[in-house]
């Protein structure tokens with residue numbers, strides 16, 4: 495459970511988020527929508543522990559992780575992130591990136607390798623173990639960034655428009671895969687998008703930020719399309735911004 499309670503953030507004279515309160519049950523998949531500059535990335539950065547709120551608190555699974563005085567570090571709050579700039583390490587192969595991301599704590603080689611193999615297979619990059627980022631396509635790079643975020647089995651996955659450069663079909667496929675993985679891992683997933691059509695069938699709830707306020711809408715079960723129907727629907731909607 496994520497509990498954002500009366501969180502406010504300002505930059506200079508401007509209020510970015512004003513007294514925002516949201517509760518997200520564990521395992522839900524959320525879309526975060528709103529006009530450019532409305533504060534979507536700011537909200538993700540707060541959840542990730544990259545920024546402190548000016549007021550209010552954030553709890554993750556009951557643990558107080560953010561207050562104006564205190565910030566639990568990103569690696570201590572079980573959050574995985576994939577941001578627009580994928581930040582892949584150019585000098586490391588696919589395997590090395592995942593090996594590094596597993597962390598130094600896991601010293602048992604067999605378990606370590608098992609985890610990396612599972613992560614590769616989850617995002618279908620088994621054939622690219624020895625490739626460097628510059629040898630991967632756009633979609634493969636996105637998959638690697640996703641595998642790297644997932645390998646520590648975070649309870650929360652934050653995605654800030656990570657697939658914005660991809661064609662509609664590939665983006666759609668990746669989003670469906672993420673939803674599947676999130677369900678398998680019982681992981682809360684929050685992704686920023688500009689397309690309502692993208693959000694509609696993928697998520698349990700939509701959060702819209704406007705003028706510093708957040709509106710939350712729980713999707714009805716019959717609003718969610720089945721995965722089988724989703725691709726066509728999404729391709730049809732990609733001509734413009736959703737809202």
Ligand SMILES: Nc1ncnc2c1ncn2[C@@H]1O[C@H](COP(=O)(O)OP(=O)(O)OP(=O)(O)O)[C@@H](O)[C@H]1O
Nearest residue numbers: 505510528529530531532533534535536537686703
């Ligand atoms: N480091 C910073 N210094 C000054 N202003 C900032 C900084 N980071 C963000 N902002 C401002 O805060 C506001 C919210 O930014 P944020 O990136 O959260 O918006 P967003 O909704 O994610 O936008 P977009 O959809 O364009 O990515 C914007 O007006 C932005 O200019």
